[in-house]
Amino acid sequence: MNAVGTQERRVVVSGLGFITSIGNDCARVTHNLREQRSGIERFEFLPGHALPVTVAGTIKDFDTSGAQWASWRWPAPYVIPKDILRGLPPHGIHAFCAMEQAILDARLSPAEVGSEETGLFCASAGSPRLLRLSLNQIHASNGERVPPMTAVSTIAGTLNFNLSAHYGVRGAVAGFSSACASTTQALGYGFDEIRLGRQRRVFVVGGEDLGLDSIYGFHGMRALSRNPDPARASRPFDRDRDGFVGTGGAAVILLEEAETAARRGAPCYAEMLGWGQASDGFSPALSAPDGRGLVSAMRNALSFSGVTAAEIDYVNAHATSTPAGDASEAVALRTVFTAAGAHPSVSSTKGLTGHGLSLAGVMETGFCALALSSGFIPGTANLEHPDPACDGLTLPRTSVDRAPRLILKNSSGFGGTNVSIVLRRPER
Amino acid sequence: MTFGSMKYLLHVHQITIYLGVFSLIEAKQKAAVTLAGFPPEVVDQYIAFAADGDPIRLDSVVLGVLQFHLPHPPSQPLSAMTGSTRLLEDLGCDSLAMIDMLFVAEEIFGVRLTDDELARVTTLDDLLAHFRRHVVPGVPGV
The missing domain is CATH 3.40.47.10 (Thiolase/Chalcone synthase)
Known part of the structure; x- marks a missing residue:
């Protein structure tokens, strides 16, 4: 790659993956974006308690509400091996499935993903819910029971830890923690890695664990909408907006050097x-x-x-x-x-x-x-x-x-x- | 569970208790929480063991919980393997899987295992013997 100058090296989006409130694949997301079909619905942040925040952008066809990975469920086409499953946070399930989509979409072989030419930049807040459950277990047992994957599955780097290991990624792997700017910043630095000839491709992955532990803290600063109507609560730029509506899930973008992607016959969504x-x-x-x-x-x-x-x-x-x-x-x-x-x-x-x-x-x-x-x-x-x-x-x-x-x-x-x-x- | 409530259960429900001190009602509650997502046959064997104390069922539950936690599926069901099968070398049961498995087993049987005891468990036979020593029928149903 060094034979090509930085200015000549073009960067394209050659693979996409979505597990989002408005769809779990490119076709559904495109349809719902174009037709304005909302992913927001009523949501109980603390079942049995009447909290002032009652809506969220929910993920459909997945169930990660249980306390342990053993009880989590995902759609049949995805196979998640136990050796990665046991270290994933709940939204790691979404990230894994979105990665599978992006790899398939980009027509990448396992050897191309698991190479020094491939990087992986991720961001998430980790899983405060899983951390709470683990800490509760540690306290309740007076320190005798420490779930062994507590750190790996709950802290902010959990997506890069798990995905890089599972896919054998050997290029640049990093986590970003600039809150809501994190994955856009990751795209920027991923772009730089490719333009500078350091990587042929970089996966950028974002994910969040929708729930009280991740979202409800924003109510403290009155940043969440208290509008109970799913069809009106999230209304950017509207005079009557009263806060944001939380969502979770995961999304993946594969940034890639244009000639490399073209040679493989990968799609080109954008430059x-x-x-x-x-x-x-x-x-x-x-x-x-x-x-x-x-x-x-x-x-x-x-x-x-x-x-x-x-x-x-x-x-x-x-x-x-x-x-x-x-x-x-x-x-x-x-x-x-x-x-x-x-x-x-x-x-x-x-x-x-x-x-x-x-x-x-x-x-x-x-x-x-x-x-x-x-x-x-x-x-x-x-x-x-x-x-x-x-x-x-x-x-x-x-x-x-x-x-x-x-x-x-x-x-x-x-x-x-x-x-x-x-x-x-x-x-x- | 307090001693008082256990006594109440003993009188009212005519249950069998074990060294780990759990009742059929508790077993069903634990199954719903701790065994959520496990294969149905493991859950069924666990409930049945709580009811009749058959040590063969205990073996089935222990093997089922272990198999569920293995990082990679075994070549055949653990129940069909010989007792000398080695946990780490033959089954790939690393320390993470072992600890996860033991947390579940401890929770559903109401026992505690020390690190020293754990270190001596290297085969399926060791594991089953270990649980048979700790989870044995105590006072039969009154």
């Missing part, structure tokens, strides 16, 4: 042109009201990619449906686009899925890849009365039957970390 990042330097939890970090991140991504704001057809926003976060992003978008006379369509697919925390970036970038390859622009579900902060932005409420050529995707996380990436429609 990643570049990325940018910048931080607010403002608050550990709140976005800067003027969107300063996100403005810089978007400008860095556009500049690196050699694209102007006016050329962007669609922005997949981070907008989670929180009052402060969406307003900050709207200000940033107006600064970068509206002020420059550019009017891309802007939407947040979280109206359909809910917010997947560190999963969100890779899941939504996957949505963008599907939009580019299938020729449509997703709308923002449940948007009835746009926030005045969005004045000047083009906010489609339903899918637009128009093929975008260039997409910019935003993610923002705790600590004011902001990441933007630019994707281009594949050449036919």
Whole structure:
């Protein structure tokens, strides 16, 4: 690979995998994105107790609600060997299945996956639920019973530990912990690894364990929607939004050097042109009201990619449906686009899925890849009365039957970390 | 379970108790929680053992729990293998699988096994003998 210069090396999305609230494969996700079919439904965070948060973006056809892996269930086509199963967190089941999809989609052989030319970048919050159950067992037994895989299955690196070992990945393996910007940042660094000739391909995996232990803590800062209506609770950019709706599951994107993917006959959903990042330097939890970090991140991504704001057809926003976060992003978008006379369509697919925390970036970038390859622009579900902060932005409420050529995707996380990436429609 | 409630169960339900001190009711509760997701035949054998104390059933449960935890499926059911089959070398039962298996077995039989005892268990025969020593019929149904 070193014979090719950094600038000539192109990076494409050559494999996708989804276990999400709106579908468990590419076809179903594409259909539900285009038709605006929501994955959000009523959800009991603490059965038997009337909590103020009652909806979530749930994963269908899987059951990982039990305390032990022995009781977890997944659809028949997937075979999960015991030697990996015993160390997985609940959402590791979703990540494993999404990996299987992406590998099959990309037509990769086991030897190609298990090679020094393949990297694996992951993010998740680990499994606070499994950690709680393990710690309860340790305390209840006065330290006599320590479940042996507690650390491997519960801490933030659990997906990279398990997946790299199972698939024999021997290239760069790393975990990212920039909260909701994690997997978008992982895509950025994965892009760099390929452009620099260090890896031929990098899997980027995000996953979260939907449940009280992972999600309900956000209620403490009143960041979760208390709207009990699944059809209206997640409403990014709406004047009446009152917080985000949690979701879990997993998504996988395979980034790959374009010639390598083409030689294998792998699909090309999108070309990643570049990325940018910048931080607010403002608050550990709140976005800067003027969107300063996100403005810089978007400008860095556009500049690196050699694209102007006016050329962007669609922005997949981070907008989670929180009052402060969406307003900050709207200000940033107006600064970068509206002020420059550019009017891309802007939407947040979280109206359909809910917010997947560190999963969100890779899941939504996957949505963008599907939009580019299938020729449509997703709308923002449940948007009835746009926030005045969005004045000047083009906010489609339903899918637009128009093929975008260039997409910019935003993610923002705790600590004011902001990441933007630019994707281009594949050449036919 | 407190001693008082055990006594109550003994009088009311005419059950058999074992050294591990568990009742049929407890066994069903433990099966629902601790054996959730296990093969039905393991659960059935466990409930039956709680009812009649047949040591052959005890062997079946121990082998079933061990087989369920093996990292890779054995070439044939453990019940069809000879007692000299080695846990690590022949079955690939690593320390993680062994500890997971013992946690489940301890929970459902209400016994505790020490690390020193565990270190001496190397074959299927060792394992079965070990559980037969610890989980034996105590006071029969009153």
